[in-house]
Amino acid sequence: MTSPWGDDWPVDRRIAPVHALDFAFEPGGWPQMDARRAEIEAHFARRAADNPHLWNGPVLLLGAHAFRDGVLSGAFRQSDFATFTYWRDTGWRDEGLVNAFALAAIEGSDGGFVLGVMGPHTASGGRAYFPGGTPDPSDITADGRVDLHASMLRELAEETGLSPADIARDDGFTALFDGPRIALMGRLVFDAPADVLAARIRAFLAAEARPELSDVAVVHAEADLTPAMAPFAVDYMRWRWAER
Template identity: 45%
Template sequence: MFTVHHVAALDLAFKPMDWPFATERAAEIAQHFARLKQVKPAIWNGRILQCRNRRIEDRVYRADYFETDFAAFMAWRDWNAAANGVSHCFGGGALRSADGAFVLGTMADHTANAGRVYFPAGTPEPGDIVAGRVDLAASVAREITEETGLEVTDYVVEDGWAVVEGPRFSACYQPLRAHLPAAALVEKINAFLRRETQPELSEIIAVRNLDDLPASAPEFVRAFLADAFARREGA
């Protein structure tokens, strides 16, 4: 169901368009989001970016992004609405400790994906648009800091991207190697979470093999890790 592509770079263009799903079903979308807010009052309807025209050319992953709102995205996702060429393409930090463990987090109860285990990641926003391109590297750096408290000086950005592609979305993972070993890295992040009033993550998990990965991790995360561990063993 998921394919992992290893590419040298991303080339993501911002090409505004009117999304028929969002305009034609606006009333239903508003009702759906109102119901979501009753359960998760902390979620808010900010502006986000969706994408289309995903493709790989010369080891570069390319896509075209347009602006919509979070409510439309959530309805599209929750209803499993017809894709019609639209997909959700986000960036994440594949954070790895100095001694080789991947570090992931469990989403807190107040978030839209409560209980799921992910790498630090987030939906791109209009602020990620720079000179007509979508800068997912900036999005990744922002999400790492917001979710874990780590700054860019706490890790090294390694070359390339691993793109986990499914029928309706792409998870674009940037490899990050932390300076600290797993135990110290987990404690550093946990200390940050304890200082936060409403942290996005509730638990930090170090994963050295697939047996360490909780069942609450989605299949695309498992697909990425299975590929990463296989590549490590084949190196």
């Protein structure tokens, strides 16, 4: 089984500002994985036996796409979480789709970052990254587009209790291209320092019956980084520090 982050993917990571997103939804599913249906279901059954809270819901993965002049465009297709999990756990092989998702890169007024620590009942328990995740059909608009900015804001509210009204500045997306994954980091700057934001989020989590996050992690400098933090989140924070 490969690393869940795909650290060993044999391509160079690259980071680039994104000026616009242009995504459509198209039918067709993930035909490359159809022949593995029995393996996929058996694999998910084993995962669910270890964690009965896992749910095999629909997810959207990106098919044909392009990045030109700061515009990332392409078409998403629908699959399910069981297939996604099998693909991830068996090595992120090139099967025609990639995992493109938007994360809310929470930045305090003091420049500190706030990451979420995933709860033990989730598929990524113990790992730390910015709020967000793989899009799903609720991110498809009435005119057939896929809105990852709305996806990011929804996940921000659901995971942390912070709302768009709390955001002082939305500086758009930065893309981290990383083999089978495109992590779109939305720079959201808040008026409060990072430690204050962390305290607000922890209060929100304490009031939830089953919060998606178990805690948050505040990062001010290199010394605050930990192995639990997603490489794409670490790459983004280092890139931001270099830009200052």
